[in-house]
Amino acid sequence: MYSEPADSSINCNASTEYCNLLSQAPFTACHSHIAPEPFIKACTETLCKYPSVDGINCQFLEAYATSCKLTSDVVLGDWWSKASCSAPSNPCLDLYCSNNEFCGETFGDTSCVCRSIFASKYKATNSLGDPTVCTQNSASLTLAGCLLQEKGIDYTALHLKDMSCTGHMDSKTHMVTFSFDGTNPCGVDVVTNGSQVIYKNTITTSNTSVDTVITRDRQVVIDFSCFYTQPDLKNVAFLIKDGSVVQQIVSGAWNYTLMMNTYTDAGLTQLVGPTTKIGLNQKIWMALKTEGLDDNMVAVVTDSCWATSESSPESLPRYELITKGCKNPADKTVNINGNGVGTSNAFSFNMFEFAGKSSEIYLHCKLQLCVTQGKSCVPKCGGGGNRKRRSARIEYANETPALITMAWTN
Template sequence: YVTATNRNYIIDFNYIYLTSSTEQFAGVHLFISLQKTTQSPLVAAGLSCGLQRCFFSLIASISCSVKGLCTVTGPTVIDFRGQMNSVSDRCEYTLLQDQSTGLSLKANFMERRRRDVSFVDSVTLDFSQGDDIQLLQGHRVLVSSPVILSGSVQTFNGVGLSKDQTGVTANISLNGSPVSLFFDGTTAQIYMDVPVSYTFTGMCADSSSSSSSRLSSDSSCQQQYVDPADDTINITAVIEKCNILKSAPFSSCNIHVDPESYIIACTETLCKYPAVDGLRCQFLEAYAKALTHLFFSTDHPEPICQDKCSDHEFCGDIHGNTDCRCRAIYASEYTGQNRLGGPTVCKDNTASLTLVGCLLKENGIDYTHLHLNDKNCKGVMDPESHMLKFNFSSDSCGTDIMTKNSQVIFTNAVVTRNSSSDLISRQDKVFIEFSCSHPTPELQNGAFKIIDNWIMIFLESGEWHYSLTMKAYSDAAQTQLLGSNSDVRLNQKIWIVLETKRNEEVVSVVTDFCWATSGNSPSSSPRYDLITDGCANPADRTVHVMGNGQGTSNSFSFNMFEFSGKEPSEVYLHCQLQLCVKKNNSCERRRSLRYRRGAPALISMVWTP
């Protein structure tokens, strides 16, 4: 047992916490310094900055460790030794790896407003067995799927997870020593007891090991960008602001945590990147969090996006509000061409235009105020990607159609809603015109020929006998009869005349149904209706019926079509008719007409490609 000769220590079970510079127990001399001095064996071992502690066992063996801290803020990693290095790309790095337990703490870096400055964007606890745990932007956590956290601790794969208004904390035991990981979306900090003879690897163990700690297999993450210098940055003011870490109230803590690495990290970052999105406070808060017992509140809390930001976005300041901003590399594809989205996608007679939600926000545009030429045609916002998509066709949403140089062009535009009830507006007017062009169709490829000039059938109704004719014309005046040498082109309007030559003052011809088939049988399929119950098919606006039941002839018109399929097919037109006995110039009753062979009163005409 240990025999004490003075009161300069505290006994706590098997451990002795030294409170003076030297002590002697059982002939063992212990030398501990709370200052950074060249005599300290812990400093000589490469560890400093923190409360140093030795454990004394009953057999007088000594195990020494320090309260280690690794801080990752912006592009900078400040390791357990207080040394720093900065990440210059957008790759994933190992922060801490313990081979004995298979645990790796990894950090992924991404760009924000500038392409040439990276920021820690997420942290992953990677286990050799079990699901990884990802700490993401917006205080979000993934353990194979999103996890809803609160102030109480929830355990996943042996890791205690909790969340408060400042960020997410993960607690784990590593070789019997507690490890605490904190991440608020801008800064990650790892607290743990670090043995003097530690064997950990990664940038928290040695920040200069960035090359060996890089994990990303995709070499594109290493691509370097050079953006124009920001001439709004006052270098002198930056140095002065970052050096505040040496002034009160921070100066009283400099003895415990050396501020030099934090000052360098602050200066190097803010000399290239503007002090926005709470960035200047980020380095001050990172230093404050590094102190075991001292935390300083600021007037600029870290931005927290309540909604999930997409992969191409980050949480930042937009016109004084916290929201999802576009990452610089992603946005440069559009901003370099002064665009807010991608090109128009054209297909057949439809088109779509996609705008980038975060670019709209950054330009002060409320997407709910946007519509096409027809104000009822609005864009649809994808909740995951935050992309706003407009769709329209050549005959909808106020589309303009014109023909120019053998091209058919249909044009629309995204515009800002104009409300007469709005007295003032703080939004710029938006006018984004876009169009699709297609070659004028090769009409000769879609031409049909009528097989016969006209069709005649003989009908009987009781004692009356009639002849009924069906003729096709290319003009409304019914002067240009279509014959076997006439080409009928797709979408060309044609007129069909049905007529009888008997009892003009007694009987009227009523066309009840007309339909088209691809086969010669009236009952074959597919079937397309043109006239039903004596009226034009309301779904086909090209059909018009004239004079039906008013005399011995009637007519209708429609635009020529073909049945969809791999090969052009013939089009058979069938009409079913009735006789109407007239009384006072109106139909008294109807009697079914019949062929001489007793078949229904049908008459057909055929076009062939």
């Protein structure tokens, strides 16, 4: 049971005397039909601890009068004048309040008011609802309808940056939810901050007319967001006989999986397996795939790929296959497909080995997440020969890309 100290400013004797009106006329006409003692006890124990607000003092008397009417034909007459109450008219009878609310008055109107035990967790952090929920590339924020009501905020006047995206109130809990996703971004802003791609939206009130100098309505601005985090620097080496690399990237808000698979055909159906033999100068295809990213929001760009004869990506000698999203013009066997178009891409090249070195080859690739809103993430690459290769600067979330490494021996 939730309890708190009694309010020392309350005159319990006066409250007791008031509650004892139930033992006097005209209520005595009902005593033979329904006992007043439980009502008197409930009235006294409440009014001796809590201030008499929301007409709660009259509600005990009205509850007894209503119970009497339901169990007998007794007409009590004008009991409310003696009790200094308004004539009985109970708007709460037509008002549904959730388990976390009670019927009371706010700003002179009868409405569902937050119970203290429910509201305390929000008021302790000066918030109006629960933290942002980021699930399956969508973001949602849920506010407590009774907290909005207490502040005189009409939830139907609230919307996201796109005014057509309004809140939905649950009919049972009276919680109000606002959400956006890749299909319906609702005016979301995309910003980069260090290692994060942040999708930010705002719950606000309807735009005030430019001709309006003042407003007496509460203005609301509540920001919420979800983000992708660039994957940490990874160095995963294995023999080509294993065929693929899978990493689970934990981004804090949205999770996605990054994979690098090797194939022996352009259709990417013949996966390199434990018994697959790759010969020198044989063409192979590398598919860099992701699962869990929303291609309406971001694209994956293979920024660079290079080979070394040792496991460290910094070791020498180093042979470039892809640089700044474009193939090495000196290697005519390299081809890139779908780079920066969606959440997966592929490239191919002919197998080689380092002259005078061991048969082990390590392939390293750096990937970046690129924000697709309003622009292309496809690198612009020029022709080969004596023409100077051109590449466009792609706006990444940060300059610390993911690094995924594959090794093979022959």
